[in-house]
Amino acid sequence: MARTGNKRVFAQYPASSFPFEKEQDMRTRVTELLGIEVPIIQGAMAWVADGRLAAAVSEAGGLGVIAAGSAPIAWVEEQIGIARSLTTKPLGVNVMLMSPQAAEVAALLARLRVEVVTTGAGSPSAFIEDWKAAGCKVVPVVASSALAKRMERAGADAVIAEGCEAGGHIGELTTMVLVPAVCEAVSIPVIAAGGIADGRGLLAAFTLGAEAVQMGTRFLTIEECGISDAYKERVLVAKDSDTVVTGRGSGHPVRGLKNAFARKARVLESDPSLDPDELESLYAGSLRRAVQGDVENGSLMAGQVACLVHERKDARHVIEGLMAKAQQLAACDLDALADANAFHGQAY
Numbered sequence: 001m002a003r004t005g006n007k008r009v010f011a012q013y014p015a016s017s018f019p020f021e022k023e024q025d026m027r028t029r030v031t032e033l034l035g036i037e038v039p040i041i042q043g044a045m046a047w048v049a050d051g052r053l054a055a056a057v058s059e060a061g062g063l064g065v066i067a068a069g070s071a072p073i074a075w076v077e078e079q080i081g082i083a084r085s086l087t088t089k090p091l092g093v094n095v096m097l098m099s100p101q102a103a104e105v106a107a108l109l110a111r112l113r114v115e116v117v118t119t120g121a122g123s124p125s126a127f128i129e130d131w132k133a134a135g136c137k138v139v140p141v142v143a144s145s146a147l148a149k150r151m152e153r154a155g156a157d158a159v160i161a162e163g164c165e166a167g168g169h170i171g172e173l174t175t176m177v178l179v180p181a182v183c184e185a186v187s188i189p190v191i192a193a194g195g196i197a198d199g200r201g202l203l204a205a206f207t208l209g210a211e212a213v214q215m216g217t218r219f220l221t222i223e224e225c226g227i228s229d230a231y232k233e234r235v236l237v238a239k240d241s242d243t244v245v246t247g248r249g250s251g252h253p254v255r256g257l258k259n260a261f262a263r264k265a266r267v268l269e270s271d272p273s274l275d276p277d278e279l280e281s282l283y284a285g286s287l288r289r290a291v292q293g294d295v296e297n298g299s300l301m302a303g304q305v306a307c308l309v310h311e312r313k314d315a316r317h318v319i320e321g322l323m324a325k326a327q328q329l330a331a332c333d334l335d336a337l338a339d340a341n342a343f344h345g346q347a348y
C-alpha cells in the first residue's frame with residue numbers, strides 16, 4: 001500500500017472518533033479457550049479489580065478478572081456475585097499465591113466453578129487438578145520460560161508472560177524478550193503482559209507470538225475502575241521515567257509511580273542496618289492507602305506504560321478503540337507503519 005494511500009486509511013480512525021469501526025474479528029486459541037470476543041484480558045489488580053470493573057471488561061468482549069489479593073474470602077465471593085449480576089459473559093478471578101488465604105480462595109473458585117482462574121506471584125501446581133476438575137480454565141502468570149514449561153506440564157491451559165515493564169509485582173525479563181522466549185518454550189497459548197496499553201502494543205505482542213494481551217495500567221483510569229481520582233490523576237500525568245521498583249531487597253520487587261512512599265522505601269531498603277519490621281510496616285496496606293486516595297504515602301502501583309495512558313473513557317471505548325487500531329496497523333505495509341503512528345493524543 002502506498003504511503004499516501006495508507007494515510008488516507010488512517011484518517012478514518014482519528015483518536016477521538018467513537019464508536020470505532022469494527023473490522024474483522026481477531027480470533028485466536030485464547031479467545032476460543034476463554035470464550036471471549038476479543039483477545040484482551042484485564043489484569044488482576046489487588047484492591048482495584050472488583051466485580052464492577054471485571055464485569056465491564058467482560059461485557060465489552062474481553063475477559064474481566066477480579067483480584068482476590070489478600071482480601072477476605074467473603075469479599076471475593078461477594079464480588080463474584082456482583083459481576084455475575086452485571087454480565088453473563090465469562091469471568092476470571094486471580095489468586096495471589098503469596099496470600100496466606102490462597103488455598104481458601106482456590107477452593108472457593110472451584111466450588112463456584114469460575115470460568116477462568118489466573119494466578120500471580122508463584123506456582124499454582126498444588127491447585128491445578130481441583131480447578132480443572134471443576135471445569136475452570138487455568139492461566140498462570142509467568143516471568144520466565146522455565147516456569148512456563150512447568151506450568152504446561154502441570155496442566156495449565158495457557159500462560160500469561162509478564163515482562164518487567166508491568167505495574168505491580170514483577171520479574172526480571174522484558175516483555176520484548178520474555179514473550180517470544182515463552183512462545184518457543186511451550187505449545188499452549190501465550191498471553192503477553194507488561195507495557196501494553198494500545199493497539200500498537202497489541203499488534204507488537206501478536207508479532208512476538210502472543211495470542212492475546214493482558215493489560216493492567218490501561219484499565220486503572222477507566223470510568224468503571226473504582227480507585228480514587230487522585231490515583232487516576234497520577235497515572236494520567238505520568239511520564240516515561242516516573243515509575244520505580246521497590247522491594248528488590250526483600251525478593252519481591254514491585255513497580256509503581258514515584259512518590260513519598262517509594263522514596264522512603266528506597267532509602268530504607270538501602271540501609272543495611274535496618275530492622276526488617278520497619279520496612280514491613282511501611283509496605284503493609286500501602287496499595288490500599290493509594291487506592292483510597294493517599295497518593296503520597298500509599299503504593300501507586302502502575303507500569304511504565306502509564307506514560308501512554310491519557311484518558312478516563314469506559315471499558316467498551318478502550319477495547320473497541322484498541323481493536324480497531326491494531327487491525328488498522330495490521331493492514332499496513334511495513335513502510336507505512338511509521339506514518340500510521342504519526343499522531344498525538346490518546347493512542348488506541
Ligand SMILES: Cc1cc2nc3c(=O)[nH]c(=O)nc-3n(C[C@H](O)[C@H](O)[C@H](O)COP(=O)(O)O)c2cc1C
Binds near residue numbers: 046121194218
Ligand atoms: C495496581 C496493580 C495491582 C496488581 N495486582 C495484581 C494481582 O493481585 N495479581 C496479579 O497476578 N497481578 C497483579 N498485577 C499485574 C496485572 O495483573 C498485569 O499483569 C500488569 O498490570 C500488566 O502490565 P501493565 O501494567 O504494563 O499493563 C497488578 C498490577 C497493578 C498495576
